[in-house]
Ligand code: AP5
């Protein structure tokens with residue numbers, strides 16, 4: 001089984017690339033951001049904590065992240081999986097190593113999607129998400145625009161913005177990425193499993209770069 005990790009700034013295209021890989025290879029997509037957004041809808045103190053931290057662009061407690069993740073990983077069979085947004089710091093990377101043996105992973109591949117601040121900011125500010133089917137659009141990128149800014153092309157449900165997609169919160173998320181997450185590039189590079197991908201390209205070009213590397217391990 002292949003396990004993929006994305007190390008990338010906010011709005012680099014982790015979710016977009018995960019969807020494309022899953023569509024082609026049937027891998028399971030595990031996004032800690034999505035798991036947190038789901039958990040934040042509960043009516044309890046933990047949900048309140050998650051909402052506040054996400055809105056402030058801060059990282060959520062490692063223990064809580066591990067609980068959500070381990071629960072989700074229990075449904076993985078032999079299909080391969082993508083970790084989108086995890087690990088986010090060295091401590092999470094170490095905790096993941098303790099669980100990795102139980103997962104029967106033949107190969108771990110880490111894709112570092114490199115995107116400059118300004119490009120990622122533009123993508124964040126333009127992001128629109130369908131409230132029903134979660135299809136992701138972008139109001140400022142030609143190929144990713146919905147036909148109408150208000151409704152999903154596919155299911156016609158209303159489009160909405162993420163609460164943390166403001167310039168202020170994005171800047172905090174990006175700064176956390178630089179201080180907490182980017183050191184993982186060095187960490188996985190030393191393990192010989194890291195591949196750099198140029199994220200300042202359109203989504204099909206980025207997918208071609210990733211797929212080219214993935215193919216070497218699948219064949
Ligand atoms: P998370 O949901 O993971 O957010 P993020 O890392 O900030 O990444 P995004 O989801 O914003 O972007 P993406 O890379 O998936 O890009 P996408 O494909 O959508 O985390 C949110 C928060 O949860 C964190 O801030 C933290 O508080 C918490 N959290 C999550 N995981 C955690 C963890 N492990 N530990 C602690 N806390 C955690 O694309 C973005 C936009 O760009 C879209 O509009 C898309 O259409 C467009 N786009 C995509 N590709 C391209 C392209 N190539 N060219 C132009 N536009 C593109």
Ligand code: MG
Pocket residue numbers: 014015031033084
């Ligand atoms: Mg995402």
